[in-house]
Amino acid sequence: HAHFTGVSPQRVRELTSIETERYALANPSSRAMAAESAQHLMFGVPLHWMNDWGTPFPLQVAQARGATLVDVDGHERVDFCLGDTGAMFGHSPAAVTAALRAQAGLGLTAMLGGPDAGTVALLLTERFGMTRWQFAMTASDANRFVLRWIRAATGRPVLLVFNGCYHGTVDDVFVDLVDGRPTQRDSLLGQVQDLTRTTRVVEFNDLSALEAALAPGDVACVLAEPVMTNIGMVLPEPGFWERAIEIIHRHGSQLVMDETHTISSGPGGYARAHGLAADAVVLGKPLGGGMPCAAYGFTEALAAQAEAAKRAAPPGHSGVGTTLTANLLAMAAMRATLTHLMTPAVFDEMHRRCTRLADGLRRVIARHRLPWCVTQVGARCEFQFCASPPRNGTEATAAMDAALEHAIHLALLNRGVVITPFHNMMLVCPDTTDDDVESLLIAFDGVLGQLTD
Numbered sequence: 330h331a332h333f334t335g336v337s338p339q340r341v342r343e344l345t346s347i348e349t350e351r352y353a354l355a356n357p358s359s360r361a362m363a364a365e366s367a368q369h370l371m372f373g374v375p376l377h378w379m380n381d382w383g384t385p386f387p388l389q390v391a392q393a394r395g396a397t398l399v400d401v402d403g404h405e406r407v408d409f410c411l412g413d414t415g416a417m418f419g420h421s422p423a424a425v426t427a428a429l430r431a432q433a434g435l436g437l438t439a440m441l442g443g444p445d446a447g448t449v450a451l452l453l454t455e456r457f458g459m460t461r462w463q464f465a466m467t468a469s470d471a472n473r474f475v476l477r478w479i480r481a482a483t484g485r486p487v488l489l490v491f492n493g494c495y496h497g498t499v500d501d502v503f504v505d506l507v508d509g510r511p512t513q514r515d516s517l518l519g520q521v522q523d524l525t526r527t528t529r530v531v532e533f534n535d536l537s538a539l540e541a542a543l544a545p546g547d548v549a550c551v552l553a554e555p556v557m558t559n560i561g562m563v564l565p566e567p568g569f570w571e572r573a574i575e576i577i578h579r580h581g582s583q584l585v586m587d588e589t590h591t592i593s594s595g596p597g598g599y600a601r602a603h604g605l606a607a608d609a610v611v612l613g614k615p616l617g618g619g620m621p622c623a624a625y626g627f628t629e630a631l632a633a634q635a636e637a638a639k640r641a642a643p644p645g646h647s648g649v650g651t652t653l654t655a656n657l658l659a660m661a662a663m664r665a666t667l668t669h670l671m672t673p674a675v676f677d678e679m680h681r682r683c684t685r686l687a688d689g690l691r692r693v694i695a696r697h698r699l700p701w702c703v704t705q706v707g708a709r710c711e712f713q714f715c716a717s718p719p720r721n722g723t724e725a726t727a728a729m730d731a732a733l734e735h736a737i738h739l740a741l742l743n744r745g746v747v748i749t750p751f752h753n754m755m756l757v758c759p760d761t762t763d764d765d766v767e768s769l770l771i772a773f774d775g776v777l778g779q780l781t782d
């Protein structure tokens with residue numbers, strides 16, 4: 330591996346082999362349960378990417394509450410993965426489970442709205458500023474639908490994204506810059522269209538590349554996370570978004586902020602917290618407190634254009650929406666989440682604790698003299714194997730080291746701490762305590778000691 334992480338590959342291999350054996354010995358019930366269900370599942374798991382944890386066999390969950398995950402062998406682990414953000418407000422938050430219990434006997438889905446829909450939209454408007462809302466069941470779908478609406482509304486075909494982004498399983502987005510050339514990601518399965526015809530990709534924080542890509546006047550929208558969070562973390566440089574928004578609008582394009590992860594910044598997401606005015610916002614994952622829910626909001630102007638496009642189209646399938654979208658249970662979950670969890674008081678606590686975590690990680694990394702950095706976005710933070718924070722997707726990719734990541738994740742798991750299997754992301758939920766943070770820091774210190782001694 331060309332990139333300098335400060336850790337020898339030999340050490341990484343040794344730790345991985347010790348931890349692999351340790352995991353196998355400590356989790357006999359997970360092993361048995363995984364083997365049994367593997368007889369009936371593709372790849373042995375209900376979703377194939379659950380194998381990305383890289384454990385010798387998949388860990389099986391008995392129950393999850395607050396910040397605690399209990400596996401079927403009875404180990405209690407502190408969970409900083411939190412379902413990769415789906416459980417950012419804690420596992421089974423009381424307000425949401427109460428709302429679900431109440432709604433459960435009153436109808437789950439009817440393909441009709443009820444008393445929660447208007448309230449949820451109003452609460453979303455108060456938080457995010459957008460005035461017109463629609464729903465979906467996943468952030469992937471919300472992004473797909475937004476893209477369709479905006480292409481229809483503007484009559485423009487092209488999508489512009491930042492290199493190294495992820496916005497869910499939205500086909501159009503899987504185009505990377507490889508040696509400066511737009512290249513369809515070859516991991517994408519079953520794609521028969523040439524996505525580079527209608528997807529343009531530039532580096533994050535590169536205003537002149539953005540301007541050049543918008544110049545032809547055929548870009549419907551820029552779809553972006555306000556902070557890149559899926560390739561490690563990449564922060565916008567000061568003033569980047571203010572200038573980018575001016576450029577995007579000057580070229581008649583729309584800006585869609587995907588706040589699915591950056592909702593960690595506060596109750597109105599990163600854009601609201603930083604006074605950035607987008608044309609659309611996408612939310613998913615934790616919006617229903619762990620229930621499958623997503624929403625997207627438009628400005629009044631964009632909503633009017635989208636409504637006009639639908640009215641102008643012949644009657645029939647729009648390609649937007651699914652049968653269970655905005656079902657009664659989902660609306661109840663979102664109402665409870667917005668009312669009780671997506672509040673300034675809840676976020677203040679999470680942010681305080683995540684700052685403690687990020688500061689602690691920096692101290693541990695410094696103690697072991699590793700050239701790594703830590704970036705925090707509200708309740709979310711990330712350590713990366715580079716001395717200074719990357720400025721774009723290419724730099725962030727260069728700082729990744731799959732073998733090192735895997736060794737650290739597995740060693741932490743064996744020490745009672747769960748972090749996200751993809752890159753090095755950690756989330757703090759309202760139930761995460763200072764002691765939980767301390768547990769992670771102690772485990773992290775131990776693991777780095779083994780890697781560097």
Ligand code: PMP
Nearest residue numbers: 467468469495496497587589590
């Ligand atoms: N947008 C962003 C920014 C994401 O990080 C993700 C998932 N990691 C998605 C959208 C898609 O979410 P889902 O898988 O729940 O559809």
